[in-house]
Amino acid sequence: MCVNKEKFNFNKKTILITGGAGFIGSNLAFYIQNKFPQAKIVIFDCFRSEEKFSNGNLKSFGHYNNLIGFNGEVICGNINNRNDLKILDNYHFDVIFHQAAISDTRVYDQEEVIKTNLNSFYFFLEKTIQDNAKLIYASSAATYGSAKSPQSIGDEYPENPYGYSKYAMDNLAREYVSKNKNISIFGLRYFNVYGPNEFYKDKTASTVIQFGHQILGGKNPKLFHNSDKIFRDFIYIDDVINANILACSSSRSGVYNVGTSTPRSFLDIVNILQGLLGTSLDVDYIPNPYSGYQNYTCADISDSVKFLNFTPKFSLEEGIKSYIPEIKKIFLEFS
Numbered sequence: 001m002c003v004n005k006e007k008f009n010f011n012k013k014t015i016l017i018t019g020g021a022g023f024i025g026s027n028l029a030f031y032i033q034n035k036f037p038q039a040k041i042v043i044f045d046c047f048r049s050e051e052k053f054s055n056g057n058l059k060s061f062g063h064y065n066n067l068i069g070f071n072g073e074v075i076c077g078n079i080n081n082r083n084d085l086k087i088l089d090n091y092h093f094d095v096i097f098h099q100a101a102i103s104d105t106r107v108y109d110q111e112e113v114i115k116t117n118l119n120s121f122y123f124f125l126e127k128t129i130q131d132n133a134k135l136i137y138a139s140s141a142a143t144y145g146s147a148k149s150p151q152s153i154g155d156e157y158p159e160n161p162y163g164y165s166k167y168a169m170d171n172l173a174r175e176y177v178s179k180n181k182n183i184s185i186f187g188l189r190y191f192n193v194y195g196p197n198e199f200y201k202d203k204t205a206s207t208v209i210q211f212g213h214q215i216l217g218g219k220n221p222k223l224f225h226n227s228d229k230i231f232r233d234f235i236y237i238d239d240v241i242n243a244n245i246l247a248c249s250s251s252r253s254g255v256y257n258v259g260t261s262t263p264r265s266f267l268d269i270v271n272i273l274q275g276l277l278g279t280s281l282d283v284d285y286i287p288n289p290y291s292g293y294q295n296y297t298c299a300d301i302s303d304s305v306k307f308l309n310f311t312p313k314f315s316l317e318e319g320i321k322s323y324i325p326e327i328k329k330i331f332l333e334f335s
């Protein structure tokens with residue numbers, strides 16, 4: 001029996017969320033805070049500075065606005081800096097959710113991406129052993145590159161430094177599990193996640209909010225040529241949070257896909273948004289400037305269903321519908 005049917009009880013537990021000022025980490029923090037008021041939650045995040053990568057994007061996207069209403073502890077620190085990490089020695093964690101990373105898939109400085117995402121992982125693996133904690137960390141569908149669909153664990157072809165860094169994290173996690181039989185380590189390969197709190201990811205936020213804001217601004221949504229034939233496995237944030245929570249109740253360490261298994265096209269997103277927003281704007285097709293572009297992703301979630309008890313609840317229609325009020329609110333606030 002790998003899955004305990006009872007949900008993990010976070011009350012009276014000490015939880016670390018790295019990357020907690022970002023999209024997925026902040027959602028996780030609020031979920032646990034709301035459902036388990038006696039949990040002690042510690043966020044570790046470097047937030048954002050004004051530094052940028054050569055692609056023009058910020059070096060990190062954490063934003064305090066994602067944490068308004070969060071009443072746990074917040075530590076501003078960099079996972080690359082051992083001095084910053086030392087403060088975590090003062091805590092004994094029951095669960096570590098490791099989300100902090102260079103999340104921008106289009107950063108090509110190999111040294112910086114691999115150092116940040118992979119080297120820092122050693123610290124959290126060692127801390128997991130030291131505290132006898134559970135470690136749930138963010139891997140990615142980028143590990144698959146353009147591997148054949150459905151993408152399954154064991155068939156990876158990362159096509160950029162980001163995808164490689166997550167692939168190397170998964171290999172390292174497996175090595176730790178094989179050497180330390182009693183530890184619980186779960187790598188969750190998220191597919192394309194969308195939902196509230198992603199706005200501060202700027203241009204790297206999902207196309208759901210980007211198209212939503214183009215439409216609300218009365219502009220024709222801009223799609224790449226052939227977007228009716230580019231399919232991705234888009235997953236709503238609530239399902240991703242659920243996968244993280246469920247992993248805490250499983251006793252089968254491993255790497256798991258977190259997607260819906262129902263790929264949809266970028267044109268579908270625009271059509272759903274237009275339906276919900278009551279518009280019928282034309283679509284502008286533009287050339288796709290990116291090489292190494294994933295044209296078809298579909299998560300094989302058979303292991304996640306079996307060993308995590310994970311079943312996605314939100315179709316693309318349901319996810320976008322639930323997200324619309326936030327898309328409108330942000331639009332009004334920033335336009």
Ligand SMILES: NC(=O)c1ccc[n+]([C@@H]2O[C@H](COP(=O)([O-])OP(=O)(O)OC[C@H]3O[C@@H](n4cnc5c(N)ncnc54)[C@H](O)[C@@H]3O)[C@@H](O)[C@H]2O)c1
Binds near residue numbers: 022099103201
């Ligand atoms: N959103 C997706 O579709 C998706 C898909 C696959 C994997 N992931 C992974 O999930 C995790 C969370 O992603 P997200 O979408 O919430 O992105 P995000 O950029 O909003 O969150 C990452 C957080 O990590 C922090 N961070 C970055 N570098 C840091 C450093 N050196 N030290 C401390 N903190 C640092 C950022 O400030 C940010 O708050 C990441 O590991 C990402 O690679 C996300």
